[in-house]
Amino acid sequence: xSKKSNVITFLNQTELAEKLGVxxxxxxxxxxxxxxxxxxxxxxxxxxxxxxxxxxxLGKEFAEKRKITGLSAVQQIIFARAEADELDxxxxxxxxxxxxxxxxxxxxxxxxxIREIGFVKxxxxxxxxxxxxxxxx
Numbered sequence: 410x411s412k413k414s415n416v417i418t419f420l421n422q423t424e425l426a427e428k429l430g431v432x433x434x435x436x437x438x439x440x441x442x443x444x445x446x447x448x449x450x451x452x453x454x455x456x457x458x459x460x461x462x463x464x465x466x467l468g469k470e471f472a473e474k475r476k477i478t479g480l481s482a483v484q485q486i487i488f489a490r491a492e493a494d495e496l497d498x499x500x501x502x503x504x505x506x507x508x509x510x511x512x513x514x515x516x517x518x519x520x521x522x523i524r525e526i527g528f529v530k531x532x533x534x535x536x537x538x539x540x541x542x543x544x545x546x
Contacts, residue, residue: 418458418460419459420456420457421454421456421457422436422437422454422455425462439466440455443481443482444457444462444465444482445483445517446458447514447515447516458511458514458515460511461486461514461515464486464489465482465485465486467489468480468485468488468489468492469485471489471492472488483512483517483521483522484528484532486512487525487526487528487529488529488532490507491529491532508522509523
């Protein structure tokens with residue numbers, strides 16, 4: 410998916426499971442662990458923003474590799490983007506201009522997104538400082 414793409418892809422639980430190659434029950438378990446979704450009303454199923462789902466999964470993986478626990482779903486998504494930025498530092502993918510529209514699509518409030526971007530930027534700064542300190546020893 411292009412960084413500049415404005416196409417928002419929402420999927421139901423079955424479609425998301427098929428695209429990710431997992432069982433529907435796995436998606437249900439992930440929702441309980443914080444996978445963002447647009448909750449369906451009475452008798453309607455949840456829908457999932459495909460990009461948010463992928464970044465949530467990647468953030469979970471990155472956090473586990475760095476032995477970071479306790480991140481919220483929003484923090485995991487922003488953390489994944491921030492970690493990706495470390496691979497390409499000239500591209501501010503975790504910035505507000507990118508995060509707010511995507512996360513707003515799944516019902517995350519603007520103020521929460523701003524707060525969590527700040528949290529993750531602080532986390533990344535601490536991690537980078539820690540890494541720099543280890544190299545200097």
